[in-house]
Amino acid sequence: LRAPDAGQRGTIGVVTFPADEVGPEDVRITVAYAAICGSDPHLAEGFFGTEVPIGLGHELSGVVAELGPKVRRTDLRVGDRVSGNFVRFCGACQPCQDSRQQFCEHLGDYNRPGMARSVVWHESQVYRLPEEVSLLKGCLLEPTSVAVRIADKSRVRPGDRVAICGGGPIGQLTLQLMARYGATSLTLIEPIAERRELARRFGARHVIDPKDESLEDRTGEITGGAGFDVVIDASGSRHAVAGLLDIAAPGGTVVYGAMYPEDYELPLNLSDYLYRKELTLTGVFVSPYTFPRAVRLLDELDLEPFLQSVFDLEQAAEAFETHVGGAFPKVIIRCNDLADDGAERAGRR
Amino acid sequence: LRAPDAGQRGTIGVVTFPADEVGPEDVRITVAYAAICGSDPHLAEGFFGTEVPIGLGHELSGVVAELGPKVRRTDLRVGDRVSGNFVRFCGACQPCQDSRQQFCEHLGDYNRPGMARSVVWHESQVYRLPEEVSLLKGCLLEPTSVAVRIADKSRVRPGDRVAICGGGPIGQLTLQLMARYGATSLTLIEPIAERRELARRFGARHVIDPKDESLEDRTGEITGGAGFDVVIDASGSRHAVAGLLDIAAPGGTVVYGAMYPEDYELPLNLSDYLYRKELTLTGVFVSPYTFPRAVRLLDELDLEPFLQSVFDLEQAAEAFETHVGGAFPKVIIRCNDLADDGAERAGRR
Amino acid sequence: LRAPDAGQRGTIGVVTFPADEVGPEDVRITVAYAAICGSDPHLAEGFFGTEVPIGLGHELSGVVAELGPKVRRTDLRVGDRVSGNFVRFCGACQPCQDSRQQFCEHLGDYNRPGMARSVVWHESQVYRLPEEVSLLKGCLLEPTSVAVRIADKSRVRPGDRVAICGGGPIGQLTLQLMARYGATSLTLIEPIAERRELARRFGARHVIDPKDESLEDRTGEITGGAGFDVVIDASGSRHAVAGLLDIAAPGGTVVYGAMYPEDYELPLNLSDYLYRKELTLTGVFVSPYTFPRAVRLLDELDLEPFLQSVFDLEQAAEAFETHVGGAFPKVIIRCNDLADDGAERAGRR
Amino acid sequence: LRAPDAGQRGTIGVVTFPADEVGPEDVRITVAYAAICGSDPHLAEGFFGTEVPIGLGHELSGVVAELGPKVRRTDLRVGDRVSGNFVRFCGACQPCQDSRQQFCEHLGDYNRPGMARSVVWHESQVYRLPEEVSLLKGCLLEPTSVAVRIADKSRVRPGDRVAICGGGPIGQLTLQLMARYGATSLTLIEPIAERRELARRFGARHVIDPKDESLEDRTGEITGGAGFDVVIDASGSRHAVAGLLDIAAPGGTVVYGAMYPEDYELPLNLSDYLYRKELTLTGVFVSPYTFPRAVRLLDELDLEPFLQSVFDLEQAAEAFETHVGGAFPKVIIRCNDLADDGAERAGRR
Numbered sequence A, B, C, D: 001l002r003a004p005d006a007g008q009r010g011t012i013g014v015v016t017f018p019a020d021e022v023g024p025e026d027v028r029i030t031v032a033y034a035a036i037c038g039s040d041p042h043l044a045e046g047f048f049g050t051e052v053p054i055g056l057g058h059e060l061s062g063v064v065a066e067l068g069p070k071v072r073r074t075d076l077r078v079g080d081r082v083s084g085n086f087v088r089f090c091g092a093c094q095p096c097q098d099s100r101q102q103f104c105e106h107l108g109d110y111n112r113p114g115m116a117r118s119v120v121w122h123e124s125q126v127y128r129l130p131e132e133v134s135l136l137k138g139c140l141l142e143p144t145s146v147a148v149r150i151a152d153k154s155r156v157r158p159g160d161r162v163a164i165c166g167g168g169p170i171g172q173l174t175l176q177l178m179a180r181y182g183a184t185s186l187t188l189i190e191p192i193a194e195r196r197e198l199a200r201r202f203g204a205r206h207v208i209d210p211k212d213e214s215l216e217d218r219t220g221e222i223t224g225g226a227g228f229d230v231v232i233d234a235s236g237s238r239h240a241v242a243g244l245l246d247i248a249a250p251g252g253t254v255v256y257g258a259m260y261p262e263d264y265e266l267p268l269n270l271s272d273y274l275y276r277k278e279l280t281l282t283g284v285f286v287s288p289y290t291f292p293r294a295v296r297l298l299d300e301l302d303l304e305p306f307l308q309s310v311f312d313l314e315q316a317a318e319a320f321e322t323h324v325g326g327a328f329p330k331v332i333i334r335c336n337d338l339a340d341d342g343a344e345r346a347g348r349r
């Protein structure tokens, strides 16, 4: 088993890990594609206090290679095209029983590097891809599930005015979803011009460049002075987050949907924002309860722009450089060269 | 003041009513367009126990002609292009105080015939049209608000599978909204081929002809045996409603969003549908709390197909015949011939 | 292993089943108490199409006797006092992933007779009892979880007017919970006088005898003509259910929380109840996501009246007779005579 | 008309204001009792930028003296015992139409000093007191509505663990409501011993003295390390608010339900609290949609401890001193000496 890793903090390379055994309820997946995620650099920097070398990769697709003897899923066969959730929810701890799987006490147990020839997951982590969805598209299931979770937590109503801050993959997927989830006055705030353009393709009615334009002026103009009912941060930038409180409408919701510098403290004026404006603030850590819906949305979303930069596993270091370079909204690693009926089908669409 | 009426039950004609006075908080609107609603025939048949002649018309747009001396709205001027809600919520009764305006004890007080040269409404019923929305489009605000209300009550989540039964204006607007509100496997059930075609334009992924096809078979095929998470009836047909319980997924919601024959009783097997399948059933009577959002959605929706059949007020009887004929999804009456900057702007779009 | 069964339909006896093996993630529990549930007779009559002899008992408490080698729960030790959920949610099927565990495709896999010397459950079914809760009280965890689920589905707001129909254990527990969950005008509808009295002890402000009193007149009187915001059926009676639609307030919710005769069809007038009154109807099948909260509520509820009739396992037939006799709101079987520090502690309270 | 005012900032006195006219939809109320609110000092200090002298008093009860000629309420008669909401929601502005009356653009129009011989309100502000509720109790309707609003925004589920910070009237009423709204592990955090004692009477299972005890240690002990699912601040203290984030359980809700110093900024670590713990933070400004329910709750709550300190209007300055002294949880001003059948009835209860 080989996975790109961070040998030293910051270094990406291909290392050999011992292969995980297939337990009674486990599934071995031959990985087709694994996408690089915006949080992979955070990981490399040791955000979760992890040790190096750490295997990376949690956005993947592949083909079922082996099923453990006690797998209960009746809908899984060897050869099935699948994607999935890189964390397993144990189902037995208090948070799991309380419909808060995101705080499962065993969240890390099955979190294994997916940028590898193969990966072993518990059956509960595996989702079959619909016929219409290619393996290449399929590796975007996990970020799509994050967008769905953000939408769930935003409690957006049809017709609500929505702004999204940050035009990386999470921001763009969320924007697409919001464009399909009843948003009006849909606006992307993003410093990079190409990403603003992309957002227009995905349904943004307005874009704001936070470096050149006044957030409040543009918001006033776009919303007739009312503000946005829902504001979503997908930038994780300490420069962006405080201003979002000012562009939210009274009674609105602000979802801090990114990861944030560990030492950053947002100065929250309780009187202005929670008392007078009655804002609701919330965040997203892990995205449970969203995968069945995210699977169905894959074919509805416009994912082509995310599938333009693909590298072989041997080129992992180069892939990460390209990712950091930022020219492509998403960089993908081909871990095995698998035939994909789905891809062909998708090509025809 | 003249309004098409039902002189005898079933007869449509133009009669002269005394003009309503403009009270201190009232607004007189010169009506531009008034659309015929699917429930107007119900009214003519005396559904609410009304007497004839009854003035009709509650889907309208127009221009503000006069403002009462105590109007508090600071955003309304004579000459403003507006639409609105045909019922006024008193704001003082128990249901109004309990966020259930739809049961306002004074719901009928300002319900006045809108298919007329002018109409007088309370300021709280009036909504300004956005610049981008023409007066012609604007008369569709009220049915749009019904679609928003149906969406609200459906509590749909992004990615939920949705089916809509009935491809009249309410069904089609709801379908469009659902296509924009996160639905997957979006399906219209409708016997008329033209309406099924229209639904495809509006975003339906599948259509079912209930006369020729098995609802259950097609549902199984479309949803992989799971059923629809949200099922919406907009047909009002006694032949359609019972079958909808069978195509809903366990845990799903069925919104009975139409009007139903007064003597019709749905035979609801509690053990099968509420116990084993845990369905949630609900309905829609009046659509409060939705207009500000519906106004914003007008410019997002594809309303052109509803604007193809327009008659002058003098041709009201002919207009109703055309409506009953069913060749057009919506028939509209031009009550005054007003210049509309908005219309031109809309034409450019 | 011995469990009371229904040798012939309707006959209760003690039979010997082979003992279940303790799988890697399983827990063997020495059963202390198992309560008889209102649905046990339904089971005996073959409601779920089950074959006889069928082991009964799903409301139980006990002490952990053995833990499988792969149990992940770090909070479970041999000797712990526990109760639990008689069904296991697999965690891997679509409904489980979609936060609808109640429709888990493997719901039956671990549903084993609890009126036995011991029972083997998956670790995810087991809940530790708080120190303050005796083993005797603990066997009421499962019906308490049903009451919590009914409360969840009712979406009651603080101050809502609530009526409950049926004063069996489920109705009484739900009533207690509602008395603690913001209900006003709290009313029990129940033909048996003793049960109406019990409801008063539990917080009912009003009681109605449906045999002697007019439901609508009393409702008008109690609610000042408004109706109940939330109506809950816990009777399962075909004579009761239709009338509940009439005592619900416009915009209210009716939870059909019982089991119903399989052939019974409620004649639901869509125009009156879903259109004009906009009622929301729903039901309860299985009660997931409620156990952690139900465990904490055990010590808050007044359970003494349910703990007055206890039989040894050998007297199972007699216990069922007593249950059917109806003199006691709950009949409990002592499956093993275990020392219970908890019981003593509870005695002191 | 005379009302206690703040002649100079900080001074309370009785001044004569011109009497408000009774408009067509208005109601003149002869005030019986007006309670002093914790925010009255904030007002005197000019929190809302108000000028002196400012009339005070927004928690009141009284008797209907006169009805305007166009009052639509059919349930109001001269002589009726009433209480109400000191703000009027216009019903016509965007926030009012969007079910966000708390942001009504005309919120201040009818906000008139209630510590006066009489007050004129719009009919929509008036609520009839139930027979069982005395005029003395009735003046607590408004703070009760705040507690209901806090409960609504907390989205508490039955069985959730709840902590409340601050044992003033708002905190104590909220605590009582939570004790009746499904809370477990109910805890009050409050430095004053008498107020902690009072909380026990009202249903607190635990109390914490933040000056002497470690909030985190006690929380760990009370919740078994899990934290509180719902944390409510009713202290408004800058010393209290930050610590509340640490005692909330992952996935929990923190309601900042008080008023806060205008310059205070809570340092909110986004990574810790919104990302990793996924907390939801919200606040309460004004309390719409709660009065019909608050009226019904008046008779359910234990209000006696709040009714122990009553002064005549002439003694207003003394009353405010007593309020500031803090020996009584609530200080009430008798504005007219009215006979009260209700009071007698209440006395009998």
Ligand SMILES: NC(=O)c1ccc[n+]([C@@H]2O[C@H](COP(=O)([O-])OP(=O)(O)OC[C@H]3O[C@@H](n4cnc5c(N)ncnc54)[C@H](OP(=O)(O)O)[C@@H]3O)[C@@H](O)[C@H]2O)c1
Residues within 6 Å of the ligand: A037, A038, A039, A042, A146, A165, A166, A167, A168, A169, A170, A171, A189, A190, A191, A192, A195, A210, A234, A235, A236, A237, A239, A240, A257, A258, A259, A260, A284, A285, A286, A287, A326
């Ligand atoms: N909670 C979860 O489950 C989860 C899952 C995945 C990702 N995440 C987090 O979500 C965030 C977004 O992920 P991603 O993959 O989309 O990351 P990304 O590619 O880094 O996207 C962030 C975008 O925000 C832009 N940005 C920076 N400063 C800004 C400002 N002041 N205003 C507006 N936009 C600004 C960035 O532009 P520049 O490139 O010019 O800086 C970039 O385009 C990351 O923090 C990631 O760690 C969270």
Ligand SMILES: NC(=O)c1ccc[n+]([C@@H]2O[C@H](COP(=O)([O-])OP(=O)(O)OC[C@H]3O[C@@H](n4cnc5c(N)ncnc54)[C@H](OP(=O)(O)O)[C@@H]3O)[C@@H](O)[C@H]2O)c1
Residues within 6 Å of the ligand: B037, B038, B039, B042, B146, B165, B166, B167, B168, B169, B170, B171, B189, B190, B191, B192, B195, B210, B234, B235, B236, B237, B239, B240, B257, B258, B259, B260, B284, B285, B286, B287, B326
């Ligand atoms: N609650 C409210 O506030 C509100 C507001 C407006 C309208 N409504 C009600 O909503 C309903 C829809 O209004 P609308 O204007 O869209 O009415 P419509 O034009 O009459 O549309 C109903 C559609 O349902 C179709 N249909 C009939 N039987 C069907 C079946 N068995 N399966 C599937 N479709 C079937 C009809 O086809 P055929 O023409 O071939 O019969 C027609 O296309 C009406 O009942 C109306 O009264 C309610």
Ligand SMILES: NC(=O)c1ccc[n+]([C@@H]2O[C@H](COP(=O)([O-])OP(=O)(O)OC[C@H]3O[C@@H](n4cnc5c(N)ncnc54)[C@H](OP(=O)(O)O)[C@@H]3O)[C@@H](O)[C@H]2O)c1
Residues within 6 Å of the ligand: C037, C038, C039, C042, C146, C165, C166, C167, C168, C169, C170, C171, C189, C190, C191, C192, C195, C210, C234, C235, C236, C237, C239, C240, C257, C258, C259, C260, C284, C285, C286, C287, C326
């Ligand atoms: N969904 C679930 O997960 C679940 C779980 C447990 C139980 N249940 C179901 O919930 C129901 C209640 O259970 P339980 O143990 O409390 O049953 P129960 O002891 O049979 O209680 C039912 C009560 O309703 C009364 N009743 C009968 N007709 C009535 C009427 N017309 N109006 C008002 N009350 C009437 C009965 O009185 P009489 O004795 O005089 O008939 C009895 O007191 C049962 O249907 C049971 O199967 C469901």
Ligand SMILES: NC(=O)c1ccc[n+]([C@@H]2O[C@H](COP(=O)([O-])OP(=O)(O)OC[C@H]3O[C@@H](n4cnc5c(N)ncnc54)[C@H](OP(=O)(O)O)[C@@H]3O)[C@@H](O)[C@H]2O)c1
Residues within 6 Å of the ligand: D037, D038, D039, D042, D146, D165, D166, D167, D168, D169, D170, D171, D189, D190, D191, D192, D195, D210, D234, D235, D236, D237, D239, D240, D257, D258, D259, D260, D284, D285, D286, D287, D326
């Ligand atoms: N949003 C609204 O609609 C609304 C309506 C009414 C009131 N309010 C606000 O709600 C708040 C509470 O009102 P109230 O009338 O109950 O006020 P209050 O009587 O001042 O109560 C506040 C309580 O918090 C206690 N406290 C102070 N520091 C604390 C700490 N570090 N930890 C815990 N408790 C602490 C105070 O004790 P000490 O006396 O020892 O300081 C006092 O008992 C006020 O801010 C008020 O302005 C808001």
Ligand SMILES: [Zn+2]
Residues within 6 Å of the ligand: A089, A090, A091, A092, A093, A094, A095, A096, A103, A104, A105, A106
């Ligand atoms: Zn877990």
Ligand SMILES: [Zn+2]
Residues within 6 Å of the ligand: B089, B090, B091, B092, B093, B094, B095, B096, B103, B104, B105, B106
């Ligand atoms: Zn009203």
Ligand SMILES: [Zn+2]
Residues within 6 Å of the ligand: C089, C090, C091, C092, C093, C094, C095, C096, C103, C104, C105, C106
């Ligand atoms: Zn399952």
Ligand SMILES: [Zn+2]
Residues within 6 Å of the ligand: D089, D090, D091, D092, D093, D094, D095, D096, D103, D104, D105, D106
């Ligand atoms: Zn307003």
